[in-house]
Amino acid sequence: MVMLAVTVVIIVRSRNLFAVVILGGIYSFLMATVLVAMDAVDVAMTEAAVGAGISTVLLLGALYLCKSEEARAPRKPFVPLLVSLATGGMLIYGTLGLPEFSDPKAPIHQHVVPRYLNEMKKEVDVPNVVTAVLASYRGYDTLGETTVVFTAGAGVIALLRRRRKGRKS
């Protein structure tokens, strides 16, 4: 966690965008480590692959297209600072009301989780509960997510391909 904070501070201070992108990758790996420590292995794997791998490559590709030095802000960004501090403060205040981490009496563990955990052996019989919930109990959600990913790809195609054709003509 301390290393995470240090990385964020360096990212904010640094004006070299190349360093920022690489530090972003490092941040993702540290975040993945935190997630492993919280026993969320599936999420950690996604974070490591997407956050540290793919998005770093894509950002480097974008960086190749533009200058690698961040422009100086025309004036001191006090209002955005205030807004982000207020939002962060509110979020931290909100976490105070959350139940303890991995508290079995938390409301989220009272609703459908007991059914998932107890009946899954009988109904689905897949050792990884995350996969069972993701693909079976919450099949509609995952279908929606897949469609979202597809839409993102289609959007990128629509945006970038037209530009290429326009250049040629």
Add this chain to the structure above:
Amino acid sequence: MKNDLILRVIAKIMIPFILLFALYVQFHGDFGPGGGFQAGVILAASVIFYALIYGLSDARKVVPEPLVESMMAIGVLIYAGVGVAGLFLGGNYLDYFVLDPNPVHGQHRGIFWVEVGVATTVSGVMLKIFYMFSDRSKVDEE
């Protein structure tokens, strides 16, 4: 990076293992961490790795663009097709119990195909975005 001998050799050694790991994550998702999304990303990452070392045109030869574009759509269609298959076999949409005489095996089968669909779409989209971005830099150079 195309002429760097060390990078080329190392990439050649590593890429089969990355592909194998992607398949492992895909098919072992029922038992350990992982699943379609992660496997798709790892699959795309291996091709991106190949493109970084050997150049974009070589990667296009291995994984041609029409294939990538159709992968994006086919993945969603596989997923939706599992739901429709459930409908035809007398269940609700995305009901896996009816896919096999044994409902538990039906669940396994449904999850398997759904994960295949997710992996196909995710790797297709990731690769397409990468192709698009790197293609743009080439256009700007010319």
